[in-house]
Amino acid sequence: MIGFVSYLVNGISLGSVYAIIALGYTMVYGIAKMLNFAHGDVIMVGAFVVFSTVTGMGLPPVIGILISVVVCTVLGVVIERVAYKPLRQASKLAVLITAIGVSYFLQNMALLIYGANTKSFTSVVTVPAITLADGALVISGETIVTVIACVIIMIALSLFIKYSKSGRAMLAVSEDSGAAQLMGVNVNSTIALTFAIGSALAAIAGVLLCSSYPSLTPYTGSMPGIKAFVAAVFGGIGSIPGAFIGGILLGIIEILGRAYISTQLSDAIVFAVLIIVLLVKPTGLLGKQIQEKV
16 A cells, blocks of 8 residues: 555656646647647756756756756747747648757757766755655655645646736637737737746756656656646646646556556556547547637
8 A cells, every 4th residue: 555655656746747847838739829849858958957057067956946947938939939930820730840850959959068978967856755654655855846846836827827917918819819919919929928938847847857867868858748748638738727637647647557567668558548538538638629610
């Protein structure tokens, strides 16, 4: 029983990271109607910035995280303006190919700067672990911080979208960008803000991911990024609570599959979940069916 609870806690921790990443995916898709597959590599960039500032320069972890958030925020806006904005009216296939190109560009830049060797990432979390059941169950500080951060981010993002002027502009653009522009909403600025928020969340996710799994390479963000996309689809892409629920459930499924079925098949199980969800409920758990007028 203790073993199962331990796996469950680890699954919630991993799922919280997926949820933070998925929030970035679901915001960009919900507002800009595009899939930013370079999002996973922004995670890697954020982790490398913290690695360079904290391990390399000896700065305090808080300063390193803040610098990472700023760098990834600026990077997200630059990617949107340079790579995606010129393709605003292009086909979805052109945008998808561009996103893949941006992803490989970021990976190769990291290879040139840091090399292909795996770096040892020092955890920035200083919260002590909690020991339960007479020492049989230990909840790490990284797990506690990751789960709390995920919940706070989800609530803050929901409140921002619902009550702020910029958030209501995002809702308007997600419903109908043309009508929103006629009503005075700056669509380009709204989409840029969406990328900025999503990239800032990617930086936080990268730090939390590498604190829990302390290794870092130029390819660190690739698989978590893809799995977070699966989580966004699972929960209902375009839905903030859906991204949260999808991420948590996917993390639990992956850890339990790794523990009770096979470590080699854990990734396959995750993608099998995506196939089943798309077959049974294509809109995801909390996604809404969109009626197209003809």
